[in-house]
Amino acid sequence: MSDDRPRLRWETTLPDGRLASLLARPNALNLLLDGEQPSFTFDPLGRLHGAFYEGRNYRRSLDNRVLAKWTASEDGQKRRQRRWLRQDEARRLVQVAHELVCQMAAAAGAAPPAVQAALASLARWDWDGLERDRQRFQQIYTPVGILPPDQYLALVLQATHGCSHNACTFCTFYQGTPFRIKTPEQFRQHMADVLDFFGPAAAMRQSIFLADANALVAPMPRLLALLKVVRDWSRGAEGGAHAGAAGRRSEDAAAPAASMTAPGDLPLFAFIDAFHVERKSVADWQELRAHGLARVYIGMESGHDPLLRWLNKPGDAADVLDATTTLKAAGLQASVIILLGAGGDRYAHGHVRDTVALLNAMPLGRGDLIYFSDFVVHADAPYAALAAAAGIEPRPPAALRAQELAIRAAFVAQDAQQPPQFARYDIGEFVY
Ligand code: SF4
Structure with missing residues (x-):
């Protein structure tokens, strides 16, 4: 601590x-x-x-x-x-x-x-x-769409921009941002700009979030090249550039010198969609873990396949199960995010039933996180019109709390001594 x-x-x-x-x-x-x-x-x-x-x-x-x-x-x-x-x-x-x-x-x-x-x-x-x-911040970053709540104070590094899927009907986080993976040279420059921007304020950041939504879908050789850029900062391979960035600002630093962890030594966190986890082997994920990856966040949304299809999510419940099994076999922490109220009244019963079944099948334990996020209808996302056309009514707040309680009550950890943690994920609280 x-x-x-x-x-x-x-x-x-x-x-x-x-x-x-x-x-x-x-x-x-x-x-x-x-x-x-x-x-x-x-x-x-x-x-x-x-x-x-x-x-x-x-x-x-x-x-x-x-x-x-x-x-x-x-x-x-x-x-x-x-x-x-x-x-x-x-x-x-x-x-x-x-x-x-x-x-x-x-x-x-x-x-x-x-x-x-x-x-x-x-x-x-x-x-x-x-x-x-x-x-200056907006010259260095494209909009940081969202982070998991436990990562709000991460140092965000945008290895990619946008979401490789970008077609879930409820999501507006990366609308208008074409997905692209940075080259190592582009990423090196981005990281230099980020560290110069933060200067000694990087000491406030105790992890790295590899953004945007789907950075880990990058093929292994490209991903390893990007992670090498991060790791090299702490080993001086970048000419001590991190020390230089902090040092250039040190005369401006308001706080006394902090015991700053070099960014290259901070644990790494990132989102990925479940469908793409399987495209990497357990050995690949172990290699990413050896490069500092600590936890992977999956927007599971639901265990109910008809709802996932209706939301136009990539993959299905079996993909989420395979994804978490693969990540856990590689020794990584996993986090899944459940959308309370998604699909409104039409899907409510199947949503709760199949989400419980999926969670109970997952090898989640200590260090893993199950997030509950209240479904938010954005006026500029396709979901609102699709739900109206289908006659699907949104669920009131009390129904969302009931869904959360029902899922929690029916959840059975695979190891009762080391259960995963439940937490709320309120996207309206997100500030970077
Ligand atoms: S995969 Fe995630 S970030 Fe991409 S469109 Fe779907 S919900 Fe949005």
């Missing part, structure tokens, strides 16, 4: 009498008022990362949008709420944080040099600075 204790702590009283605190942790900086809130979190380069302000949580994305999350009472019940802020609202939040930084910097004349350096780095990131940073 990493040591997250503050390496630097400094307090000052602001002109309005409030106590302001600076805490520099290995992987982040925190500013707090009156010992608690509002509080602001910044990455080690000094970019605003998150906030708790006026009773709401905020999370800023690298393309400079802000998601607000809070709890509200509705009909006597507490419900989680969220929405993306308008740009003027996001700008206001950034200004509040920046004004606090400037007030603290003005009071830091007699503070230790490390405190002054940290505050000076934070002060660089006003709204205009973050907007320039957004433009």
Whole structure:
């Protein structure tokens, strides 16, 4: 477990009498008022990362949008709420944080040099600075469509773009993005750009997510060449380029030097569709594991073949079973994602029944994850029109919870002592 204790702590009283605190942790900086809130979190380069302000949580994305999350009472019940802020609202939040930084910097004349350096780095990131940073981010990355919830803080490396299938009727993540696999040269440049962009903020990222949706479908020789690019960074074969990227920014680093794991040594995670797992042998997957691959995520959606066909998923339930069996035989962790409510009322019974049967047949155990994701109908995906034409009604939230409970209750782990973990996957919470 990493040591997250503050390496630097400094307090000052602001002109309005409030106590302001600076805490520099290995992987982040925190500013707090009156010992608690509002509080602001910044990455080690000094970019605003998150906030708790006026009773709401905020999370800023690298393309400079802000998601607000809070709890509200509705009909006597507490419900989680969220929405993306308008740009003027996001700008206001950034200004509040920046004004606090400037007030603290003005009071830091007699503070230790490390405190002054940290505050000076934070002060660089006003709204205009973050907007320039957004433009740079968007030059390096195509939109990062989605990540699994346990990978929201991964370092995303786009070895491929888009999805090789890109035809599931409910999915809009990669619409308009033709699938392509980068050459090793393109990927090397991408990784250099990514590491230069993050600089010391890479210390906040404890894994690598090999994006986009289906990076692992690349044929083995091409995939191994791409993974070699990642691994070479930690072994100096790229001329110490990672150290160079971090070093170029080190004078800007707001946090004290963190014990940064070289990206090439971080565990690798990636999505793949079940149909394509079988195209690689157990030996292939073992080789990928030897190159750092730790866990593979499969959008299984359902164990009910008629529903999978109707959703236009690649492969069927047998493919998902073969896929997880292959991955587990190779010693990899596996994660499957179930879409609660997919297919509406028409498919509900078969969806639950066959999903349970499929899960119970899978060799999932400790380290594996079963995600439940509420089905979301996107207006610009074919699903909405297809469901309307077929007279398929969406399921209400209570029915989705009932589906989840039914699947959980009927699930039988193959090893009761080492069961896989269940978790929620709310795509609306995704922020990169
Ligand atoms: S395979 Fe996954 S990413 Fe590709 S279209 Fe289907 S749901 Fe979307």
